[in-house]
Amino acid sequence: MRRLVTWWAPLGRSGQAALVWVTLMLLLALAAPLVAPHDPGQQSLLDSYFGPSPAHLLGCDGLGRDVLSRLLLGARTSLLGPALVVCCALLVGIPLALAAAWSGGWVDGVIARVFDLVYALPGLLLAVLTVALFGPGLTPAVVALSIAYIPFLARIVRAAARQQRVSPYVDALAVQGFGVLRITVRHILRNIVPVVVGQAAIAFGYALLDLASLSYLGLAVQAPTPDWGVMVSDTDALMQGQWLPVVAPGVLVVLTVLALTVLGTRIAGERTPYLRRGRARRRRPQSASAPAGTAGVAA
Amino acid sequence: MNAGNAGNAVEVRGLNKHFKAHHAVVDVDFDVPAGGSLGIVGESGSGKTTIARMLVGLERPSSGTIEVMGRDRSAPARGAKERGRRARELQIVFQDPYTSLDPSQSARAAVEEVLRHHGRDLSLTQELVDQVGLTERQASARPRDLSGGQRQRVAIARALAASPKVLILDEAVSALDVSIQAQVLNLLTDIRAQTGIAYLLISHDLAVVRQLCDTVLVLRRGRVVEQGDCATVLDAPAQEYTRALREAVPVPGWAVTA
């Protein structure tokens, strides 16, 4: 109970609301086949652009498919894509970031410059080029975005790891004879988990938006598959005066991206207590080189 | 170099360290006898911390030799086995109690990790926790819930867990409140009496050196000014600089007469 309180309370109202929303979306995506009232692919031309009714709570689209069911099943593809992007980017980015933070010097310099270079490439542009080369589909889009998101995650991880690297406790572990791998993984990485999780949540949101945009343009997820981005592209519905099939997935995208950004910022942000750093306190040292902080309130 | 005087735990000869054009340490020689206690005294920029970092392998000497327990460690350790052996010869306690502990590790976890690493019996954990005077509750607490003095006790327990023959104390009591500093100094005196460990104390504080050390070395701008028996050097300094350091220690009525 006490542990629960220690991480729940610091999220604050907005963070808590964001966490609830994200959890809800994930649960709905997982349980979609069980809770969806209809088969999302089942067409019924008689119901084309039929408004909300007890049988179809959010109405039907042009092919008479149940909008609510398509939203629920669409959550799976819409969330799976960004999840893959974040996982791949972390898998490559974290080792590079830790290697840079540990070595410092020219190794750090080279890795940091490569990050800067990739960071300068717009992710969407990279994805569009990849699709142009390999044809449209979720896989090429995910691969391209994964590469684009490596520096987004790794730059922050590197900075946080660097801060740990120069702490005397890391020197103490090295003097105890522990190997580099053990110190970076068991100590440094463990202490920056909040930074990684927070930044990953933000990246998840942006990747969700990117993939939805690509699907909207018909470059990622393809038409019959239910997906929020694909659903938003159903402009015929608007012509027919039916806005729900288009606006509902759009609202879900916006709210989910917003929730992930808020949540990530709250977890990784400077003012949250998740980061396990030494308490900054007044030091009372002698060497003039040691920065002596100003007196704290309690001093 | 003669093959290690059996009486010396640490032998340093002709030690130099250059950072680009800056000579941080210049031709430093000293010994720490087995079970002995040497104080290295100096002001900021004297090179005292650089010497400590070279001894534990965090910096590489530009030239000169360092022998600990008769084994050379002037070059970086090759392989995990050699690193482990060096760790069991020499350990260090740093100055700042707020950053020298892993913030997510309790005292107990930190000590156990070191014991396991050196293949020592985990039942020694309790012994070490008791030896440095931590209570059950303190030993299980995260560093953020401990005071500066308690954290420094954890750092000492973690260093002792490797069962080193020599312990470097790099300004290890300087950041502590006076009443806490006295407790830790007494603790260090007791540990030396019990285990016969040798100390290399790095400090700017002559009184602390006097309390803990048998011999002293005065360092200025990377060079040895004077070294010898603690009582002799502090009571009858042969060098002008040592005298100035001695006279800079505040005593009642001091500014009035200055």
Place this chain on the structure above:
Amino acid sequence: MNPLLDLSGVTVTVPSAEGPRRLLDGIDLSLAPGEALGLVGESGSGKSMTMRAVTRLLPRGAAVSGAVRYDGAEVLAMDAGALRRYRDHEVGLVFQDPRAHINPTRRIGAFLVEALVRNRGVGKREALARAAAVLAEVGIDDPQRRLRQYPHEVSGGMLQRVMIASVLLAEPRLILADEPTTALDVTIQREVVTILDRLRRERGMGMVFITHDLDLALAVCGRVAVMYAGRIVEVRTAAGLHERAAHPYTLGLLGSRPSIDARSARLEAVPGRPIAAYEAGAGCAFAPRCLFAMEACDRTAPPLRAFDDGLVRCSRVEEIHAARTEATA
């Protein structure tokens, strides 16, 4: 003679996540014109907070009660204009870390003359001449060159002298020095303290010298007040405190410091750790760490009262004094 500074019953409470926290608990203190008073204590003792109360530089949301009188005027009741005049003209502050208090992007000369030009309407050339004169007074060679340098170009000891010079330019009657030499090397500490002491005497300024180092306070000040957990526990002349300290905490501090002249088998360490005012119980704040404490000490807080030419906050001081005299006789 009327005191220059007089604090009575000063209590400071600050808000915190766990509710209001008392940091100072009824501070009574007075300083005569031209006197040097040492304020000594460990972490949480409230020595820095006392200085903040004197200048009304308190943390946001802090509640102060009691009285702070400077030359007869109530500081806590001053309006904005009076407070600014008081801070600008009457009080000079010297901090532990001069680098944190001097703008690193401006030359030392610009820093020194700013207050003179802006607040006193002194001409720029005249102000620079005065600044150079004061730099020479604090023992800085070639002041003209120093005025053109930036803070990062000079050492910490030099910068602390610049800080002292800036205080002197305002010609205050009171100097508040908060750990002014703690970040400096011992030899530099001695130079800085000597300069501070000489100037204080020459100009007849009062000084409150805040430090964790009892030895240093005894060396620099005529009178020393020892603080513990937001209260003053003993006040005595420096010589008196050195020879005849009476409060168990002061005795503990003196016993805790190793001597430079001889090694002792064991230091007379005080058990436990220092606490802040809000952590103290209803009785004597030091009782939990005191070797002489009895049950009664935990129940009622003793007042600060006269004893042996000084002030002591301990209910058993007579007995302790008698026992100690007997032991040494």
